[in-house]
Amino acid sequence: MKKMYILGIESSCDDTSAAVLNDNILLSNVTASQDVHREYGGVVPELASRAHQQNIVPVVDAALKRAGITKEQLSAVAFTRGPGLMGSLLVGVSFTKGFARSLGIPMIDVNHLQGHVLAHFIKEKPEDTTPPFPFLCLLVSGGNSQIVKVNAYNDMEVLGQTIDDAAGEAIDKCSKVMGLGYPGGPIIDRLARQGNPLAYKFSEPHIPGLDYSFSGLKTSFLYSLRKWVQDDPDFIEHHKNDLAASLEHTIVNILMKKLRLAVKQTGIKHVAVAGGVSANNGLRNAFHDHAKRFGWTIYIPKFSYTTDNAAMIGITGYYKYLDKDFCSIDKPAFSKVTF
Numbered sequence: 001m002k003k004m005y006i007l008g009i010e011s012s013c014d015d016t017s018a019a020v021l022n023d024n025i026l027l028s029n030v031t032a033s034q035d036v037h038r039e040y041g042g043v044v045p046e047l048a049s050r051a052h053q054q055n056i057v058p059v060v061d062a063a064l065k066r067a068g069i070t071k072e073q074l075s076a077v078a079f080t081r082g083p084g085l086m087g088s089l090l091v092g093v094s095f096t097k098g099f100a101r102s103l104g105i106p107m108i109d110v111n112h113l114q115g116h117v118l119a120h121f122i123k124e125k126p127e128d129t130t131p132p133f134p135f136l137c138l139l140v141s142g143g144n145s146q147i148v149k150v151n152a153y154n155d156m157e158v159l160g161q162t163i164d165d166a167a168g169e170a171i172d173k174c175s176k177v178m179g180l181g182y183p184g185g186p187i188i189d190r191l192a193r194q195g196n197p198l199a200y201k202f203s204e205p206h207i208p209g210l211d212y213s214f215s216g217l218k219t220s221f222l223y224s225l226r227k228w229v230q231d232d233p234d235f236i237e238h239h240k241n242d243l244a245a246s247l248e249h250t251i252v253n254i255l256m257k258k259l260r261l262a263v264k265q266t267g268i269k270h271v272a273v274a275g276g277v278s279a280n281n282g283l284r285n286a287f288h289d290h291a292k293r294f295g296w297t298i299y300i301p302k303f304s305y306t307t308d309n310a311a312m313i314g315i316t317g318y319y320k321y322l323d324k325d326f327c328s329i330d331k332p333a334f335s336k337v338t339f
């Protein structure tokens with residue numbers, strides 16, 4: 001079969017990213033991040049869509065150039081159709097429609113969450129190893145926390161998911177309450193490495209099954225902090241490492257407890273982690289620890305494929321292309337989580 005070139009486009013939140021794949025081998029992955037949100041302590045949707053407008057054409061041009069191909073060589077364009085911020089998604093979706101139509105090539109719509117999971121199949125070299133089916137994937141990002149059973153590239157079942165906040169959202173909010181910068185995840189991660197994870201206890205949820213909940217932890221963190229700061233106004237400054245380590249420890253405990261239950265219920269011991277929070281050192285250590293203690297075979301993505309990127313959209317597009325699963329020109333973006 002003729003080799004194909006797929007262009008992947010990701011614009012669901014605050015990263016404009018484009019990637020080129022030759023079959024399942026990644027040739028380029030270019031991302032423009034948006035620093036404009038830092039001073040607001042969170043993503044401002046209107047500013048995000050404006051920045052995507054500025055970045056999308058240069059990012060796509062750079063990805064093609066780095067891959068060493070011209071746009072006329074492309075076989076298809078895969079793009080994130082949702083979930084995400086509507087204004088951000090519309091930039092990628094509208095760009096893709098115009099671009100694919102002008103080249104006369106198919107479009108492939110990709111669910112951003114499926115993209116995070118299939119990031120495990122991005123190959124930089126043909127000999128790179130990938131998980132066998134079926135495997136379990138803990139998908140933890142700023143907007144989602146799910147346990148997914150991955151039966152095949154295009155066949156996934158959500159076994160459990162958050163009923164309120166996502167893990168990344170909880171970390172970001174607690175970090176904001178501590179007056180740290182945005183996004184909080186990498187800052188908490190850095191501080192936690194110097195702190196005592198058992199210094200403070202925060203409430204853990206007791207909900208049945210494989211679902212998660214993080215809003216109670218967020219409230220418990222906020223109320224405890226308020227009380228401690230009332231007694232000592234410099235409390236955060238003096239104890240931020242221990243606070244970060246204890247928060248991270250609690251979140252990792254919550255995540256791993258349900259994941260152990262999912263392994264027990266399904267009997268599947270091939271376990272992957274994906275999404276922005278999978279960059280976290282404490283979570284990565286917990287995965288290694290579980291591999292040793294319980295004989296799991298674990299799959300942890302490269303840092304560059306944990307947060308939003310177009311390589312994961314391109315690889316998902318590749319497997320949908322093999323199934324001839326194309327998208328019609330009239331399909332709109334969608335903002336809400338569906339999987």
Ligand code: KG4
Nearest residue numbers: 141142143168183185189276277280307308
């Ligand atoms: O997957 P992602 O880039 O975006 C979504 O699709 O949501 O995830 C972003 C989330 C943010 O909440 C961010 O704080 C968190 O991932 N994050 C981390 C780390 N790096 C990013 N959380 C904990 N430790 C990290 N090192």
